[in-house]
Amino acid sequence: MTEVENVGLRLTNDQFSKEVDDLYARCKGGELADRQTRMAEIETLTERYFAANEGKMPPAPLLDRLATLCLREEMTDAHPDKMTREEWPVMSDTQREEREQTETSGTWAEEIGVDGANYRKDTRENKRKMRVVSTR
Known part of the structure; x- marks a missing residue:
């Protein structure tokens, strides 16, 4: 993929944050009640971020929110x-x-x-x- 094509796929921190918010909304709505499905969605989102941002890590607060989403059952008990x-x-x-x-x-x-x-x-x-x- 050329650099020009890759620019269109860039995932900014704001976009990533909105997608994390969307995951939370879907989880609260019951769509992602299953842990395996939720983990797959989180992994897909983070892999997209890594690929679009040349292997850079997402900001720590967003990773913290994703970790909380991973442990949803434990955190809400x-x-x-x-x-x-x-x-x-x-x-x-x-x-x-x-x-x-x-x-x-x-x-x-x-x-x-x-x-x-x-x-x-x-x-x-x-x-x-x-x-x-x-x-x-």
């Missing part, structure tokens, strides 16, 4: 016990934030008893902080 029932669990950003909010630090577990009493060793610094808090 909202089951609260996902981390213990899956062999290789993957958390979305939202799921990770929710988990961090409910976790308790190890220090807290060492200092607070089952009865709820604070068993932290009283120190001069701790008492001074409590005096400052109580005077406000």
